[in-house]
Amino acid sequence: MEIRIWQGDITTLEVGAIVNAANSSLLGGGGVDGAIHRAAGPELLAHCRTLGGCPTGEARITPGFRLPARFVIHTVGPVWHGGSHREPELLSNCYRNCLALAEAEGLASIAFPAISCGVYGYPLQLAARIAVAELKRPRPAGSSLREVLLVAFGQDMVFVYQDALA
Template sequence: MKVELWEGDLTCLAVDALVNAANSSLLGGGGVDGAIHRAAGPELLAACRQLGGCPTGEARLTPGFRLPARYVIHTVGPVWQGGGRGEAELLAACYRNSLALAERHGLETIAFPAISCGIYGYPPEQAAAIALAELRRPRPDDSSLRQALLVAFSADMAALYRRLLDA
């Protein structure tokens, strides 16, 4: 699977799946979550209500509705509490479970925001390193995934991803 950087608005990408950095209710919120819900339309909220939430580190799939992406994979990142409460493993699980869910549905392209780096307060450098480690893990031989995009909304996050991708 090829891992690439894309700087800009996640909701504009015509990929098989956008990953939503959701809250555990899956009913919308601020940041990436709110932007995805607004762009997808009210059908996304209705579909999320049927899922009954999502625990931290797990992932759920809905159609993309009005988004150019076919699907939305909702994952709940950890809230940063200093790093001693399993945050790194939970964040890694967000990436692993999102990738596995995409593979179960035969998807080829997936786009990830910087999970937990907004209001959840995860230090961007640490979060980016975890994201890259998970995305660079070897995929199963029969994996459908061909491309993963790390989407940076800010120039600072793009520079961080670029530095880590080039290392």
């Protein structure tokens, strides 16, 4: 499985799934969550209302609706409280659960934003190391995944991801 860094707007990617750094209600919010909901259209919100939310560290999958991506995988990252409240474990679970859902759908590609690095305050370097460690884990035999994109909104995150991958 190839891991690549891509800078830009995650809502424009034609991939099997884009990952939404969601809040536990799954009903939209700011940052990447709001951008994905706006780009996918009102059908996404209507579908998310039927899911009953999502606990931190878990993931839920929905159609992509008006997005170029086939699916949106919503995951709820941890809010940073200094690292002693299971934040690394919960963030690792986000990546693991998203990858498992993508494989369950037979997807070849998935794109991740920097989960928990916006308003949830996770330090960029620590989050990037966790993301890369999870993405480099061996995949199950017969995994459909061929490509993972780490999507950086800004150049600063590109450098952080490059450092983590090195």
